[in-house]
Amino acid sequence: MNHLKLIIKREYLTKIKNKSFIMMTFLSPIIMIGLFTFIGYLTQLNKNKERTISILDESGLVSNVFKNTEHTTYNLLSNISLEDAKKQVKTNENYGLLHIAKNTDTTQIKNTISFYSEDSPSLSVISNLESKLEKTYRNLKLQKKGVDIAMIKASETSIDIIQESFEGKKSSKVDNVIKLVFGGAAGYLLFMFIIIYGNMIMRSVIEEKTSRIIEVIISSVKPIQLMLGKILGTSFAGITQFVIWVILAGVLVSISSMIFNIDPTAMQTQQQELIAQTITQDGLQGKVQGIMQGIYNLPLLNLIIAFLMFFIGGYFLYSSLYAAIGAAVDNETDTQQFMMPILMPLMLGIYVGFFTVIEDPHGTVSTVFSFIPFTSPVVMLMRIPFGVPIWQQLVSLVLLYGTFMLTVWFAAKIYRVGILMYGKKPSYKELLKWLKY
Template identity: 55%
Template sequence: MSLSLIIKREFNSKVRNKSFIVMTFLSPLLIVAMGALVAYLAGVNKDVVNKIAIYDTADLLKDDFKDNANTKYVDLSAMPLEEAKKIASEDYAGLIYIPVTDSITQLADSKIEYLSNDTPNLEFVSTIEKVANEKITKYKLKQLGFDYDKIEEAKTRSKIYLSKFSGEETHKEGSIIKIIIGGLFGYLIMMFVIIYGNMVMRSVIEEKTNRIIEIIISSVKPFQLMMGKIIGTSMAGILQFIIWTILGLGLFTILSSVFNVEMGATAQTEEVAQSMEGIQLYISELWKLPLMTMFISFIIYFIGGYFLYSSLYAAIGAAVDSETDSQQFLLPIIMPLMLGVYVGFFTVISDPNGTVATVFSMIPLTSPIVMMMRIPFGVPLWEVIVSMVILFATFFGVVWFAAKIYRIGILMYGKKPTYKELFKWLKY
């Protein structure tokens, strides 16, 4: 049995699986549906108006709380405090209690309370603090002889326009798109490595448990069998990703067209028009990214990262008799993947070309994730090439000792191996 036959067998067994076919075509639709559901749920409470009671007998702040689309303030200061609390607890979302003080400046040291039956919204609590702070600040400035209104008029809100030395105009929305796309690619690689790596491990354990492996191993070398499983499963994964990409771009194009049609077909309010303009800006910034470079890099890093980790998954599958026994060996594999995600989100976002991000984009166990998060921000070609070379060189090294574990463990039954025994197998 040749390597090509093993690859073909593994590939066919994956792509002809009903769950593989269903999830390949259903996943993009589920993602779009989930996004639509989140957008719908986010807008459900937009029309809900919360009634907030205010108790301020000294008239210090109650006039500073202004009604808006989601909040309406009602003054209950005329009635006794206990009665106001009782009414507010039954008919209002909460009660703002402003104690009596000798002057407004003492409000900072007094105990302004917000009473409610439920945990308050942190944004609303910040609104209360902002109102109090502005009132106190305005009063103190007036006491010092400053005109607060003139100070407010003097405040300037400037907008910074971004551009490259080449003259190309960019926008800050482009950075947001780069963060989202880079994070998405890095997270996808982590998930694909874990999902397809586990598929390789389960396949090895299943054949080993059913004793099919004893028949297969008589006509093929253990190394060929291991590589056939890894390559066959990776080809199925790449096919699935390509289908997802085509469907995703198709859905994205349809949604873009829908937004354009809506903007031209109906008279929009100024707010909606600005929202649509913002969406178009994000879309235009997305098309400015090196999409083809990112796609090719994703395929290469997916193959390299998948081969690297799947060889370890295959070795673990050969060393154990059940998935339960494999748990003790999976943590050292998953930890570098998680580290790559954390490094990506906490360092690449803030400084994509910094030392930490650059170093971890060269370390083969984390480079598939971290480098994919860096590429949208612009990475020198030589860094990408060096990172890929190190990744594949490490893969060949890992395959060498993983094959030794696979060769010994594939015919071992009934005993749970330890790390010490695995190291002994490397010497055989």
């Protein structure tokens, strides 16, 4: 065991002292945040541009709908022909001209509304205009039929069914979404971690072969200690880097938002803005409350512990697969073809999680996949928010860590066989003999 500690220490220190590792650790968050800040800055620049839109409403139905906002000024034109209006807008360098043809019949508005501009207008501007017009015409139509608009507003209802189990556990649709988001986030985090650091472990296992130190090392330590030490040491280095990234990113985001005065939550795409526009202020507040309630409803302690255990277990398991590949090949170029098969089960886990667990968290498929070691880190984590008996979690964990040890053992065998056996596959009898070491 003393050897294991030494190996872990060496692997860890060599990794984190490596120049490119240090550079990646400190440069990537700076580059990433710098990029986001730049994009955010540009977006803001775009949004802050003041534009004037001229409106020629020959129908006289919608002129009072457009109210000036911070960035948009509406300029109402009247008693002017369309051709003159176009010329005027062009000379004034307005953003564009909205033309509503002379037509008082609200049922026949097809092809009566047009927008003229120098360059093609942005999607958000057009959508904004369209939604405003749609609302106005709808109200006009309703009024014409003698419907009271205020009554319609008053009758709008939002329903959130309270779900309660027979034991008295309450949950709601919002809760389910939160649970899904949690599981999904955990799954993607694991996925990312494995992609980033799996290769590092593989390279570390190949290292002894390329530096030809393998025989010296293997005459001092057991291969399984070497494998385990490499996986753990490299993992710790990976975790260190990740933690530094998170901290650094947090610091940088707050600094950059202070300097450039960018609200990080405002960095959304325009599509998202459109969706956000449709949510009324009132409904949003209610939703926030629901989300908070949903988070409180989660079995938090169980989740945190389970997250750590399953995340680490899953990470180790996949790392050991990478180690096994490293043990089987002599150089890095031979490893590419093995990448995909390794990530397949993990992706399967994520798909099962999203499509099956949300439908039926305790159904056969979900339950089975939450026990299979290669998918359990994701699927079980997604199931736990819906309430999974502790014994199931424990069995799944035992399977996960057991498989991890088995894979490490397997990798160690391949490693030893790789150097000494001259390409010959070992017999079971030989494998049993090696177990004695």
